[in-house]
Amino acid sequence: MLIENTVAAFGAVLEIKILLLMALGVLAGLIAGAIPGFTITMAVVLTLPFTFGLSTIEGLSTMIGVFVGGLSGGLMSGILTGIPGTPSSVATTFDGFPMARKGRPGLALGIGVWSSFLGGILSAVLLVTLAPQLARIGLEFGPWDYFSLVVFALTITASLAGENLTKGLIAGALGLLVATIGEDQINGVARFNFGTDALKQGFAFLPVLVGLFAFSQLMSDVQDTASARKPLMEKGAKAVRVEHLAAVRAIAGRWVNLVRSSLIGTFTGILPAAGGSISNILAYDQAKKASRTPEKFGTGIPDGIVASESANNATAGGALITMMALGIPGDVVTAVMLGALLIHDVVPSPSFIGDQPVLAYSIFIAFFLANFIMLGTQAIALRAFLLVTRVPMYSLAAVILIYCAIGVFSLHNVEFDVWTLFWFGLLGYTMRVLGFPLAPMILGVVLGNIAEINLSRAVAISDDLTEFVTRPWSLFFLTIAVFSAIFPWYQRARGHKPWTLVFMPLLCLAVAPPLVMMGGVPRPTLGGLLVAGGLWLFWQRARSGWKLEPPVEHRAHLEET
């Protein structure tokens, strides 16, 4: 079955037109990812309008190309100028830039490119093998479980999105509220349309997303006149020859780091809301801890680049696993992907891979191929990037603004969508200025309908609301939602407040009961192990006299992957 579907998907994707579209997408992603101030999300959002006229496979392949390219693009500016193109490649600069300054920019770029490629390929393999398994687990979910999963996704997004959890949660609730405007999907009753016909249909997803994210981002980019008028990069980057052979040799001797970082990246991506901006730092930190020479990290050693770049590309595969198997976006970029699928009348869910195997596997294959294309087009992208960096931001912003309007209009050919773009652009910018993270709001808009439909189904099946805490999966998601809500306080207080010492042991003990309730053998065993782990942590801390240890600072931010 797996082989049959894979072969059929290869047949669907291996068309000249799709490969060309993917190559264009990867190139666009590489260049956009390399420009500081541009984000991968923005690149994917701006690609979406071009995909309306394409078939589902063509459109999604193009967007996956942009996604993969964007994740790899950040390394170019990070290594050559010390300014990471995207938050996903922040840790790349720690060693990439020093290596370039030591006179080996070609080697640094080579290690970055090949680590990105290999991290992507490893996560593609995991995507093909894990997504159908996760979908099988997803088939166990009832509406209660789905509702609780959405609650967890929104909570973790809010807790990772910024300094202030309350603001993150408010943004998430606002997103859910936006999704309620217009006719409700269950009863067909108009809500909050205030007597207008235009609002009866509700807001289309794309104009809301482009307005909230791209429009407001552009306004932030041009806020300061002096910096908006300067070229994108003042520290001029010079063209270098990528040392492929030396890079492959360097990575071959660090394959353990590569595999570990790719796994960290993939599993970070699987978590709803956690993206490449987190995984690259986590992987770098783990590589440093595992190294025999941790003091050399930050001085320009290959290990630092391998860890960061393999992890951030692997995150894409992880995020796609969750989206494909459960219909829940793994991060903001996959939220856009989910929106694109919905525009093409495809609704990912646990039955999606079984019902539409060719399309599902085509997405897997497109992700796989995009990594090869990224490898082949990096040299071209590097030259294009050097040209683009001479352009001032205000020129790009003005042109992209009108492009947003044209793209949004082309969705339904109605002016109302352009007005939606304007109002949500204004709202997004205001929220940015006031310090509200936008990622929870975007996820709220995407997940609002899913949450409402599942709540309605749950109540229709049984009016016993205790089902939300007596069903194992629902209880599992609600438990981790509570812990993820406390996480920002834990992160802030770690090493200073005694209660933080019981956070992790309690988490282990709290998630164990739902796993035991699931029945079978593996899950109760895992639950038992977690109980043992939790008790061991308690014992360890008691033995050390509940001594507070200074934390390692890695404050993760989801916003603007």
Added chain:
Amino acid sequence: MRRLNRDTIVAVILLLFCGVLFAASLRIEETTYATIGAEVWPQLILALLFILSLIYLFQSVRAAPPAAATEARPGFLARYRNAIWCYALFLAFLLTLDIFGMLLGGILFVFAALTVLGERTPRTIALHAAVAVVSVGAMWAIFTYALRVILPEGMLLSVW
């Protein structure tokens, strides 16, 4: 009088917003066939938003009042001048879309935005005009001819 901080004002606005929408939610049509009414989900979210806004208000009031500025900061208009200009120009573009259409309106918008945001020497103004015509013209052509999207023509071009 203690100076209200920005967060307090935002929290109050959010609470008022919740009140207005809750009132609007009471006017949502009730159906006899639904197991869960169309108003229930929005009201749940509004209740959540209300509680969160109250917490936000409490946090903002408890927080220290903003310290007096030690160095001169640009005023609101100066700080957000570029963004205000862009939104105003975009609004003008939208209001005149029926007259100028996407092509002419787009060119005018890009030219005006570039000129407002960038330097205003004769050379750069000419460059802005060229960038506006080429970029919007190219996008218009791609969407019209390659993607077959019928973009608003505008009264001017349709008469002409």
